[in-house]
Amino acid sequence: MAKTDADIGGPVVKSGKTNSDIEHWDIENDEFWQRSGKKIANRNLWISIPSLLMGFAVWMMWGMITTQMQNLGFPFTVGELFTLTALAGLSGATLRIPASFMIRIAGGRNTVFLTTALLMIPAFGTGVALMNPDTPLWVFQALALLSGIGGGNFAASMSNISTFYPKKQQGYALGMNAGLGNFGVTTMQILIPLVMTVGIFGALAGGSMELQSSSGTLIGRIEAGTETWIQNAGFVWLLFLIPLAFAGWFGMNNLRPITPNPGTPMQAFGKILGLYAVGAVAAIIGMFALNLLGMWLALPLTIVLTLVLMRLIPGEIKPNIQKQFAIFSNKHTWSMTILYILTFGSFIGFSAALPLSINVIFGNMMEVAADGSVTRVANPDGPSALTWAWIGPFVGALIRPIGGWVSDKVGGSIVTQVISVVMVVASAVTGYVMMLAYNSTDPNSYFAVFMLLFVILFAASGIGNGSTFRTIGVIFDQHQKGPVLGWTSAVAAYGAFIAPRVMGEQIQAGTPELAMYGFAIFYAVCLVINWWFYLRPNAYVKNP
Numbered sequence: 001m002a003k004t005d006a007d008i009g010g011p012v013v014k015s016g017k018t019n020s021d022i023e024h025w026d027i028e029n030d031e032f033w034q035r036s037g038k039k040i041a042n043r044n045l046w047i048s049i050p051s052l053l054m055g056f057a058v059w060m061m062w063g064m065i066t067t068q069m070q071n072l073g074f075p076f077t078v079g080e081l082f083t084l085t086a087l088a089g090l091s092g093a094t095l096r097i098p099a100s101f102m103i104r105i106a107g108g109r110n111t112v113f114l115t116t117a118l119l120m121i122p123a124f125g126t127g128v129a130l131m132n133p134d135t136p137l138w139v140f141q142a143l144a145l146l147s148g149i150g151g152g153n154f155a156a157s158m159s160n161i162s163t164f165y166p167k168k169q170q171g172y173a174l175g176m177n178a179g180l181g182n183f184g185v186t187t188m189q190i191l192i193p194l195v196m197t198v199g200i201f202g203a204l205a206g207g208s209m210e211l212q213s214s215s216g217t218l219i220g221r222i223e224a225g226t227e228t229w230i231q232n233a234g235f236v237w238l239l240f241l242i243p244l245a246f247a248g249w250f251g252m253n254n255l256r257p258i259t260p261n262p263g264t265p266m267q268a269f270g271k272i273l274g275l276y277a278v279g280a281v282a283a284i285i286g287m288f289a290l291n292l293l294g295m296w297l298a299l300p301l302t303i304v305l306t307l308v309l310m311r312l313i314p315g316e317i318k319p320n321i322q323k324q325f326a327i328f329s330n331k332h333t334w335s336m337t338i339l340y341i342l343t344f345g346s347f348i349g350f351s352a353a354l355p356l357s358i359n360v361i362f363g364n365m366m367e368v369a370a371d372g373s374v375t376r377v378a379n380p381d382g383p384s385a386l387t388w389a390w391i392g393p394f395v396g397a398l399i400r401p402i403g404g405w406v407s408d409k410v411g412g413s414i415v416t417q418v419i420s421v422v423m424v425v426a427s428a429v430t431g432y433v434m435m436l437a438y439n440s441t442d443p444n445s446y447f448a449v450f451m452l453l454f455v456i457l458f459a460a461s462g463i464g465n466g467s468t469f470r471t472i473g474v475i476f477d478q479h480q481k482g483p484v485l486g487w488t489s490a491v492a493a494y495g496a497f498i499a500p501r502v503m504g505e506q507i508q509a510g511t512p513e514l515a516m517y518g519f520a521i522f523y524a525v526c527l528v529i530n531w532w533f534y535l536r537p538n539a540y541v542k543n544p
Helices: 030-060 062-072 078-099 102-106 108-118 120-130 137-162 167-181 183-195 238-251 265-293 295-311 317-329 331-362 391-410 412-438 443-475 481-492 495-508 512-534
Strands: 215-217 220-222 364-368 374-378
Touching: 030 078, 030 108, 030 137, 030 167, 030 183, 030 238, 030 331, 062 078, 062 120, 062 183, 062 215, 062 331, 078 137, 078 265, 078 295, 078 331, 078 481, 078 495, 102 108, 102 137, 102 265, 102 481, 108 120, 108 137, 108 238, 108 265, 120 137, 120 238, 137 167, 137 265, 137 481, 167 183, 167 391, 167 443, 183 215, 183 331, 183 391, 265 295, 295 317, 295 495, 317 481, 331 364, 331 391, 331 412, 331 443, 331 481, 331 495, 331 512, 391 412, 391 443, 412 443, 412 512, 443 481, 495 512
Parallel strands: none
Antiparallel strands: 215 220, 364 374
16 A cells, blocks of 8 residues: 555645645655655745845845946945945845854744845835935945845755755755855846836836946946936835745745744744844944954954854743854864855855946056056946946856756865866956056956956856855754854855955055955965865865
């Protein structure tokens, strides 16, 4: 007689509803997986992916928005605009730390629904703020910090999806969720320039503004004097977030073996909001610490402060958090954190910094006067960041699932080692080309090489995203891999803060190459760490 789901351990749910909590979950049992588990896992994955995509879009939208703010003549300096992008990065990275622990405390369905719905706040608020060029800087700073919710969502999403798939499919599942989720960066970089060209929301979204400098879209250059609706860069995301929030609520599941006591939905929402509130407080303190202590002291302080505040949370959350803090006693947590900075930190950092970097490096050029003096002037034929910046993140996101698939076949650490070598070389050469372009009377002649090198960096980091997540999925058990995935992605997400700050400072100093040389040195260190832990003879874990 054929076995039923109950005979092989589930899934037994509290009711017949699609979104019911699942009581039994035995995905390493192949019969259970083929009969029931695979269908449930795939349904949750394919709701998770577009929700995560929207998180990336809202989190990373400031790279494109600030570029257009500069083209419209908003009254802010280049440094202040780079800071808005960096603040979104700081917030998103910090919020990932508490988000790493949400699934075990509040449940996957509850978490994905609420964190997706929360994205409506920065999306709507940014649209309103952009309607008026006289909106003060602090309002944009607050909205950039709120956009970090989208960055935080990644840790919860990856932690959730990792629990739905068996070990042999971790590379596929995490590669698909993160890789297609990363398309939020490309989606944002293509969609924002397009929706700004038309008043798609009519009178509800206010009037247009005139470009003071040339801009562009995917399909070409837009000249100064053209009407632009920059506020659409915020409002457009509401069209996707509202139906996605419903899909998450009615189509996803909480896994009770992973989350034994999520409580009622309102209790779960309270836990999620409490954890995000802790992260928000730490991010705000970190923002002020930046001015007092500098970036390299403020960032570790922000991370430590977040962890300390989490341990002080009262009630039933506290023992759950303390139990999951066991990951910090495992040396592989720390090695994989560094390696994920190499891959995802680079991907998200370059995604944030590239648009304004194109604008500043190629939007100006050197002019030699009759007396031999050199001054930096506007480049009338400079390439538009809004036309070109999407290509690198698109390639990186597109290739990420391939990185997971190849790693499932040959081992994650071998793949990580290969891409590390590529990134060391590509980063150093990119720095040299940036130096030549910045100091040239014809920077446009270097643009094709510049873009090709960045595409190589994005492709390598995308493949490495898949390989490092595969490695984590193999090394850690069912209860630790979720928090480890969240933690490593949290620390790596500070790349979205570090890269715009470092590149912005070096570009303003006239030495953009130093930023890329510094990244190359870090990549070389990662090469050694990966070999020592996972590839040398007698490695701790051989090529996981």
